[in-house]
Amino acid sequence: MYRQPSIPSSNIDALEDSLLDISTAPTTPDGSLTFSPVLQALKLHDALEEAALGWGEQRASSSSLDATMRASGSGVKNICCVGAGYVGGPTAAVMAFQNPHINVTVVDRDPVRIKQWKTKHLPIYEPGLYEILRIARDGSKDCSFSNEATRFDSLDSMSSASSSTSECESRCGYHRDEVAVKARTPNLFFSTEVSKTISEADIVLIAVNTPTKMRGMGAGKATDVTALEAVTREIAIHAKPGAILVEKSTVPCRTAELIQDTLKVHRPTQSFEVLSNPEFLAAGTAISDLLSPDRVIIGSSSTPAGCRAAETLASVYASWVPRHRIVTMNTWSSELSKLVANAMLAQRISSINSISAICEATGADISEVAKSIGMDPRIGDKYLKAGIGFGGSCFRKDVLSLVYLAESLGLDEVAEYWTSVISINVWQRERFVRRAVRCLNNTLVGKKLAVLGYAFKKDTNDTRESPALECIKLLLDDCPREIAVFDPCCDPTTIKVEIGKLVGKEVLKDNGGSIDVYSDAYSACADAHAVLIMTECDEFKTSPSPPSLGTKTTSKKRPIDPRPFQRLEPTETEILHLQHFLTSTFSDADPLQRFETEPKCEEGCEVCFDGENEEEMENTVVLSGSKEEHGKDNLDWARIAYHLQKPKWVLDGRGCVDEIEMRSLGVRVDGIGRSGWGERR
Ligand SMILES: NC(=O)c1ccc[n+]([C@@H]2O[C@H](COP(=O)([O-])OP(=O)(O)OC[C@H]3O[C@@H](n4cnc5c(N)ncnc54)[C@H](O)[C@@H]3O)[C@@H](O)[C@H]2O)c1
Numbered sequence: 001m002y003r004q005p006s007i008p009s010s011n012i013d014a015l016e017d018s019l020l021d022i023s024t025a026p027t028t029p030d031g032s033l034t035f036s037p038v039l040q041a042l043k044l045h046d047a048l049e050e051a052a053l054g055w056g057e058q059r060a061s062s063s064s065l066d067a068t069m070r071a072s073g074s075g076v077k078n079i080c081c082v083g084a085g086y087v088g089g090p091t092a093a094v095m096a097f098q099n100p101h102i103n104v105t106v107v108d109r110d111p112v113r114i115k116q117w118k119t120k121h122l123p124i125y126e127p128g129l130y131e132i133l134r135i136a137r138d139g140s141k142d143c144s145f146s147n148e149a150t151r152f153d154s155l156d157s158m159s160s161a162s163s164s165t166s167e168c169e170s171r172c173g174y175h176r177d178e179v180a181v182k183a184r185t186p187n188l189f190f191s192t193e194v195s196k197t198i199s200e201a202d203i204v205l206i207a208v209n210t211p212t213k214m215r216g217m218g219a220g221k222a223t224d225v226t227a228l229e230a231v232t233r234e235i236a237i238h239a240k241p242g243a244i245l246v247e248k249s250t251v252p253c254r255t256a257e258l259i260q261d262t263l264k265v266h267r268p269t270q271s272f273e274v275l276s277n278p279e280f281l282a283a284g285t286a287i288s289d290l291l292s293p294d295r296v297i298i299g300s301s302s303t304p305a306g307c308r309a310a311e312t313l314a315s316v317y318a319s320w321v322p323r324h325r326i327v328t329m330n331t332w333s334s335e336l337s338k339l340v341a342n343a344m345l346a347q348r349i350s351s352i353n354s355i356s357a358i359c360e361a362t363g364a365d366i367s368e369v370a371k372s373i374g375m376d377p378r379i380g381d382k383y384l385k386a387g388i389g390f391g392g393s394c395f396r397k398d399v400l401s402l403v404y405l406a407e408s409l410g411l412d413e414v415a416e417y418w419t420s421v422i423s424i425n426v427w428q429r430e431r432f433v434r435r436a437v438r439c440l441n442n443t444l445v446g447k448k449l450a451v452l453g454y455a456f457k458k459d460t461n462d463t464r465e466s467p468a469l470e471c472i473k474l475l476l477d478d479c480p481r482e483i484a485v486f487d488p489c490c491d492p493t494t495i496k497v498e499i500g501k502l503v504g505k506e507v508l509k510d511n512g513g514s515i516d517v518y519s520d521a522y523s524a525c526a527d528a529h530a531v532l533i534m535t536e537c538d539e540f541k542t543s544p545s546p547p548s549l550g551t552k553t554t555s556k557k558r559p560i561d562p563r564p565f566q567r568l569e570p571t572e573t574e575i576l577h578l579q580h581f582l583t584s585t586f587s588d589a590d591p592l593q594r595f596e597t598e599p600k601c602e603e604g605c606e607v608c609f610d611g612e613n614e615e616e617m618e619n620t621v622v623l624s625g626s627k628e629e630h631g632k633d634n635l636d637w638a639r640i641a642y643h644l645q646k647p648k649w650v651l652d653g654r655g656c657v658d659e660i661e662m663r664s665l666g667v668r669v670d671g672i673g674r675s676g677w678g679e680r681r
């Protein structure tokens with residue numbers, strides 16, 4: 001069940017404070033400052049497997065040396081990334097990792113966050129992030145390995161890359177190529193010296209938060225560009241002449257104009273190029289998305305200087321992204337593309353959710369409908385998973401930003417169309433709660449409800465815009481005796497603090513209310529009158545798992561040895577792939593003996609304070625196969641069913657359980673997109 005280091009009380013205070021000012025609150029809450037060691041093990045494998053898909057393409061096109069020559073030809077020596085959050089941190093880490101000759105410095109006004117990036121307790125959790133950071137931030141040692149793929153028939157007698165070499169040599173008796181990888185000096189830095197770092201940069205990436213405006217004109221829809229404006233001013237004052245400014249944040253269309261205007265006010269005689277380069281990474285797959293992006297969009301002005309700036313940024317990406325995936329366009333198209341991408345994805349979810357209501361009323365099954373339409377390549381099978389709707393920090397805010405843009409342009413019909421995407425999303429979760437209450441005889445008084453899943457999606461501890469919380473708020477209106485919450489990836493303390501802040505401390509059991517948060521599913525479900533599934537966690541699925549549509553696949557395949565490399569100078573991505581293969585195969589966190597010593601925490605480090613947690617985190621990095629499996633164990637539904645109150649109910653908001661299997665356990669199932677017990681009564 002859930003295991004995570006306890007959060008020091010000072011961090012809880014910080015978390016409480018961070019939730020106060022919602023208008024300018026960072027998009028990544030301090031809740032994400034804790035990270036799940038269980039998840040760390042689970043996701044590393046998938047992330048690198050995902051990235052591996054793009055490596056074949058790249059292998060043919062570039063070695064580290066080629067990439068270095070290309071990007072250094074553009075004269076870029078220093079990159080500054082303003083904003084050490086969810087986007088800034090991982091993006092800068094991958095850029096530095098893939099461009100050893102460029103110094104990348106991430107700056108933030110938040111000293112706590114910067115301090116965390118310098119330690120082993122990173123402020124966000126993303127699978128594969130730490131391995132990249134260890135090379136770019138801490139530097140690496142010389143290392144070497146055989147260029148021959150591991151022979152699995154001799155695995156028993158091997159324990160690491162180096163032993164594999166000697167074992168193979170003694171068996172085969174001939175000398176094979178040895179690949180030598182040179183040591184790296186650190187080229188990724190974290191700092192609070194915002195203006196100084198900006199003044200030294202050839203490229204300044206702006207990756208600050210752009211939440212929905214909560215006050216004043218456009219409140220509830222328009223984008224709050226307060227942080228972006230502040231950074232722009234700082235850049236306008238301190239940037240060196242000719243520096244290239246890059247919008248990584250998601251911004252309203254024509255924001256580059258606002259930036260140019262500020263630059264002109266402060267530096268009227270100098271000209272700067274402003275590029276749009278939106279980020280498309282998703283929570284939980286950030287590193288694989290960054291290592292192997294579907295596309296990199298660069299928007300620029302069409303002047304020669306604009307095109308040159310776009311080419312300079314493209315050369316930085318070209319160190320690891322195949323050229324045909326780097327798409328240049330005009331600035332406004334690029335800015336708009338980001339909003340439209342999120343709006344289209346959200347729209348697909350609302351579309352399938354609207355159909356789920358028809359399925360419930362007609363006897364059709366939404367998963368069958370989604371499967372059949374998804375087989376049409378014109379439609380595709382992604383983002384067709386019906387459920388209680390989308391959450392997360394981006395979809396709602398970006399659709400609303402598009403709505404506001406349309407309204408500002410007098411395009412009321414367009415605004416109305418996109419508003420309906422949000423309306424369906426809200427309606428969907430209300431519908432789910434209504435069905436749940438109806439199943440329970442229209443009264444929750446005196447009843448215990450178990451809520452499985454609190455994060456906005458599976459495999460993350462990110463709870464921003466969590467649909468579960470919205471459902472919990474609605475359930476509270478019917479006065480249940482208890483709402484018992486469990487999420488395999490979220491820290492119970494963080495959930496409590498967040499609920500206390502967003503709903504009110506009085507609703508928590510500790511203060512006489514009805515909401516309690518558990519660290520294991522079985523306690524949460526014990527004696528419950530109904531179990532409500534709110535997040536699509538794999539752990540909640542019955543076996544065999546219903547087909548998963550619209551999410552990245554979780555491969556259980558044995559990782560493949562990427563050797564032999566075609567050149568004796570493999571790319572960083574290829575070395576990472578090999579490292580992952582060896583780590584998974586030999587349960588060794590540093591099989592190439594490449595890592596420098598990990599930075600030591602300060603005396604009295606609060607996160608290290610709990611010795612048990614510390615040991616747990618270190619063990620997890622070692623990625624033992626058994627631990628990986630343990631973390632992903634499916635729930636024992638028979639055990640849960642046994643302890644449920646009669647009639648036993650599972651209200652499935654994410655299509656996780658198999659109705660027939662549950663019926664055999666004496667459990668009634670009702671859920672999204674299929675006619676369940678609710679209809680039959
Ligand atoms: N989170 C995602 O999954 C995701 C994905 C793609 C795009 N985006 C977009 O990227 C942008 C950043 O999102 P995020 O999730 O990284 O946000 P975040 O809140 O995690 O991080 C933003 C950081 O910017 C810092 N900051 C704000 N103002 C500053 C200033 N004046 N000087 C220095 N630092 C400052 C904050 O302290 C914070 O650490 C947003 O526009 C978001 O819409 C986010």
Ligand SMILES: O=c1ccn([C@@H]2O[C@H](COP(=O)(O)OP(=O)(O)O[C@H]3O[C@H](CO)[C@@H](O)[C@H](O)[C@H]3O)[C@@H](O)[C@H]2O)c(=O)[nH]1
Pocket residue numbers: 250279280281282283284342345349382383384385386387388389390391392393394395456457458536549550551
């Ligand atoms: O078929 C589906 C797919 C997703 N979801 C829900 O949609 C939400 C968003 O999921 P996802 O897109 O995987 O996560 P995000 O991290 O929010 O990523 C989105 O938002 C980012 C921020 O802009 C973009 O960069 C990404 O490309 C975009 O996928 C979650 O609540 C999911 O449960 C569904 O209900 N059904």
